[in-house]
Amino acid sequence: MRPQPLSFTNWGPPGRAFDASDKPAFWTFAQRILGISQDSVIPPADPSTLRIPPTAAGDALLGELRGLLGEDNVATDGPTRLLHSYGKSYRDLLRARRGELRRVPDVVAFPGSHKEVETLVAIASARGAAIIPFGGGTNIVGGIEPSPGAPGVVLTVNLRRLNRLIELDEVSQVARIEAGALGPELEEALNRRGFTLGHFPDSFEYSTLGGWLATRSAGMQSDARGKIEDMVVSVKLVTPAGTLVTHPVPRAATGPDLNQIVVGSEGTLGLITEATMRVAPLGHRVYRGIMFSDFRSGVEFIQHCWKAGIPPATLRLSNPEETELGLTLKPRSGFWRHLLSQAVKAYLCRVRGFRLEETCLLIVGWEGHRAEVVRQERQVLRLARAHRGFDLGRTAGDTWYARKYEYPLLRDLMMERGVMVDVTEATVLWRDVLSTYGKVHAGLRKAVARYGHPGYVGCHLSHVYANGVCLYFTFGAPQEPGNEVAQYLRIKKLAVDLFVESGAALSHHHSIGYEHLPWVEGYLGPIGLRALRGLKASLDPSNLCNPGKLLPSPESGLDHYWPGWKPRDPGRDEP
C-alpha cells in the first residue's frame, strides 16, 4: 500500500486536531491577543474540487517507471499529486486552504529499495525530469515544492516505502536505517532491541530519517546528542552521476567530510536512501519544569549548567508570552491541580518577588543511566535554586513531554480562525543570546501589533550547545484580509533580517529551501556559494535534483516566492 502524506490543509493526518474545547483560558487569551473566538471558523477549500493540471509526464517516462516499480507505485492521479505539492509552512497551508495551486508534480513514484531508486534516478536523468525527494512532507521552508521556474517534467519520489532497520550493530552502537523510515517506525524497531536513535524533532511523528538528514534537523535531546549531523556515521546518496557510499567508521582523516556534504544538501545533490546512525541504549528519562523570575535569569542558569559540566539532555526555556500560552493550555478539569495554582502564584509573587508577566518556564530533561540521571537531576536542581528557580516538579515536565507533538496542531486551530502564525529560528553564540533575543523580539512585537490586536511573539531557547543556543520564535497576528502572503513575508523577512544582522545562522534546523533563499548569497558569501555550486555541478550536472532550492538559480523563481525582495538597510528600514 502506498504511504499517505499528511492532509492537504493541515499539519496532522486527516482527523487529527488540537483539542481546545476544554481549555477556556486559552480562548480568553486568544481573544485578548488575536481577537478570535472558538467558533468563528473559516472552512478551507475542499481539495476534491480543485482543478489539478494534467500531468506533463510522457508515456515513455511513465512506461519506464511502471516497468520498474509496478503500476501501483507510480501515481499520476490528481489527489496523490496534490498531496505532494506543498510542505507544511504557513504559506503552504494558506495556499492549500484557499485552494491555490502552483506547480503540482507530474508524477509521484514510490520506490521500494535502494536499487529501485538508483534505476529511477537513471531513468529520470535520461529523460531530463526534475527529481524531488519526499519523506513525510513536513518541510516548512518550501523544500519539497516543485520550482515554478524549472522547465520539463517534475517527478516527486516518495521514499516512505524504504523504512526498514537494515542492521543494528549493538557492539558498535550503530544502526543502518533506510531513509524513508518515519520517526516512530525507526524508534519502534530500535526500541524492540533496547536501543534508540534519540532524535525527536517537533515533526517526529510524521517526518523521516532522510528528511532529517537532508535538512540538518535537530531533536529535543540535542543538548546531549547533538543534531542529526552529529549522529550520522555513513550515508548512501543516489545522484545523477552515480551512487555515493561513505564508510561506516567512527572518524576519518580522508579529505573533506563527504557525510557533511550530503547532510544538509536538501535534495539538491540526489536522494538519500539509507544511513548508518549512532544509536544508544534506551535509558531512564526524567523531565521537570522550573520557573524563573525572568528570561535573563533562565538564560544565566542554563549557561551555568554548561559551565558546571552538567548539561541536561533537554533545556527548553520559554519567554513570558510562551509561558503564559502554555499555562492557558491547561484543560478545565485540571483547574484545581494546575501547575501554578493560586497558592503557588501568591508564593512566587509575594515571597519570591516574581512578576507573573515576566516569569519564564524552563523544561529540563535527562536521559541515560538511572543513577547518573538522578545524580545530575539533583545537581541541576541545586543550581536552579541558586538562580532563584522555582521547581514545579516532574509532573510539569511529564505534562510537557506527553504533549510535545501537539503544539504544531495549534497552528491549524489558529489558521482556521484567520490568524497568521509562523515560526523562525536561528543560532547565536552565548555572548549574543540576550541582545539577539531582545532585538528580534522587539521587532516582531512591533510588527504583529499592527493588525488591531497585540498579537503574539513567543520564543524559546530550543537547543543549547556549549557555545550558544537556538532561539525559536513563534509569531502570530490577525491575517490582513486579501494580503495574507505579503503580510507574512513582511514579518518573516523582518525576523530573518534581524537575526542575520545579529550574527546568527540563517537557520539552525529548518534549512533553506525557498524560504531563506534570498539571504543565502549574503550568508554563505560568493566563495561559499561557489563551492556548493561546484559540488552540485559535479554530482548533478543537469540540475535535475530539487532544482532551485538551497542555491539561488533561475529555477528558484525567487520573484514568485519573494516578490520585490530586497536587502534590508538597517539604517533606514524599520523597525
Add this chain to the structure above:
Amino acid sequence: MRPQPLSFTNWGPPGRAFDASDKPAFWTFAQRILGISQDSVIPPADPSTLRIPPTAAGDALLGELRGLLGEDNVATDGPTRLLHSYGKSYRDLLRARRGELRRVPDVVAFPGSHKEVETLVAIASARGAAIIPFGGGTNIVGGIEPSPGAPGVVLTVNLRRLNRLIELDEVSQVARIEAGALGPELEEALNRRGFTLGHFPDSFEYSTLGGWLATRSAGMQSDARGKIEDMVVSVKLVTPAGTLVTHPVPRAATGPDLNQIVVGSEGTLGLITEATMRVAPLGHRVYRGIMFSDFRSGVEFIQHCWKAGIPPATLRLSNPEETELGLTLKPRSGFWRHLLSQAVKAYLCRVRGFRLEETCLLIVGWEGHRAEVVRQERQVLRLARAHRGFDLGRTAGDTWYARKYEYPLLRDLMMERGVMVDVTEATVLWRDVLSTYGKVHAGLRKAVARYGHPGYVGCHLSHVYANGVCLYFTFGAPQEPGNEVAQYLRIKKLAVDLFVESGAALSHHHSIGYEHLPWVEGYLGPIGLRALRGLKASLDPSNLCNPGKLLPSPESGLDHYWPGWKPRDPGRDEP
C-alpha cells in the same frame, strides 16, 4: 625573525634528541628485537654539502612577493628552501639523512597577516605558481612536499608568523586564532586567560592550528573533546577564487557544512589563515596507569567505560610489545622504584595469573571540574577492578604524561642505527577492533621478521569514540641495505591494505597526502572523488593549491612515490 622549521634530518629542532644513555633495558631490548647497539651510529649526510637546484622563480614573481612582504620574508636561499622540502615521515627522514633531494620549493614566503596571504595568493595565481601551505612541517604523509609532476614554480608559504590569539570570547567559550600558531603558542595565550583548546597531538610542540585543521588532526584528549573537526566553529580559507569566511555560530542548517569541507582539505583548496575554535576552561587533570592481563581484557574494559557512560578524556591501551618497550624506557636510576617492580611482577604472575608477555598497559586520563574528575576516576577504577585490571596509580600516568612528546624522538635514535620504523593508523567500529588488530598485527609481525631479527610491532588504541577506536601501529625492522624505500613501501602497503580490507578508515588523523593516495579512489569511490574534484575545480580551477595531494592527478607523481603500486589481491598476495 623568520620562524625556523625542525631540523632537516630529525624530528625535533636542532639539538633535541631522545636520551637513552641511562636506559640499559632499552638497549638490551633493541639488541634482541632489532640487532642494534647503542654505539653503532650511522651519521646523516651534512645538509650544508647538498647541491640544491637553483630557484626557478622569476624576478617578476620574486619582485612582487618582496614588494608585498619585504625582503626578509621572501627566501630563495638554499638552506631555507631545503628545510621546507620534506615533512617528517620515515621516508622523508630517510631521504634527508641520505642527502637525497627531490623537488625543492623555489621560494618560501613568510606572510604576516591574513591580508598579506590574500594578496600573495592573488600574485601566485596570476603567475601560475603552485602554492604549498607550511605550518610546523611535521606532516608524515608527504603533504608539504612539492609534487614531482607539477609544472612551473613552487611557492611554499610558511604561515608561522600568523600566530596570534585574535579574540577570546569567554562567555561563548570560543577563540579566534591565527592558523600559524604552534600548539604551545596558542595554549600559552589561552592558558593565561584561564582557557585551553585541549588539542594535544603527538606533534603538539611543533605543529600548528592550520596544520591540524588541514589534516583532521586528533589530540590525546579526543575521547572527551573529539578531533579538531569537532572543535571548529568557523574558518577563513584563502583560495585562488577568493576568500571563504564561514560564520561563528554553534550549529546551522544552511546546506552542506563548509567548515567540514575546509577541514581535511590538506592545502588543496587554499590556505587556512584563521579559525574560531571551541575552547574550555582549564580544568583539573589526573592520569593513571592500569595493567590488564591481555589486550582483549583492556579492550573490553574500555568498551564497558563507554557503555557505562563514564568515558575518560584519554584512553590509551598498549599491546604487549608496546607495553614492554615502555617498561624498558625506565631510566637506570629508577631501577628500585620502577613501575613493575619484581614484587609487583611476582604478584601479577603468581596471584593474579597474568602472563607478562601478554600484559597490556592502559593510560587513562580525566580533565575537567575537580569534583567530577575525582568521582569519575573512582568509578572507572571500580570498573577496572571488575575487569581484573591492576592499578599502577597516578605516578605511572604522570610519567607517561610528562614524556608523551618524547616518543617521536625515539625514531631518530632508531634511524641513526639503520632501523626502519614507521607508524600507520586507522579507525574501525567497535565490532571490528579485535579482528582488525589481529589481522594487521599478524601481517606486520610476519613482515618485520624477514630481516634477521624478530622486529617490532607495537600498537595502541590511541583514540576512543562511542562507536569505535583508532588502532595505531608502530612497526620496526632492520633496514634492508640499498633497498630501504622499497622495504618501507612493501610493509606500509601491507598495513594499509589489511586495514582497508577490514573496513577501516584509510586514516584517522594522519590524512592522505601522498602516502595514502593510491587507495583514495577505492576508498572514496568514483562519486566521492568526483564530488571532491568538483569542489577543487570551483575554488582552485588552475590546480595551484598543493597540486597532486589528496586527489590523484597527473601532478601526484604516483609512480615516483609508489613505484609499481597495484591493488592487493587478498586471495593471492601474502601474508
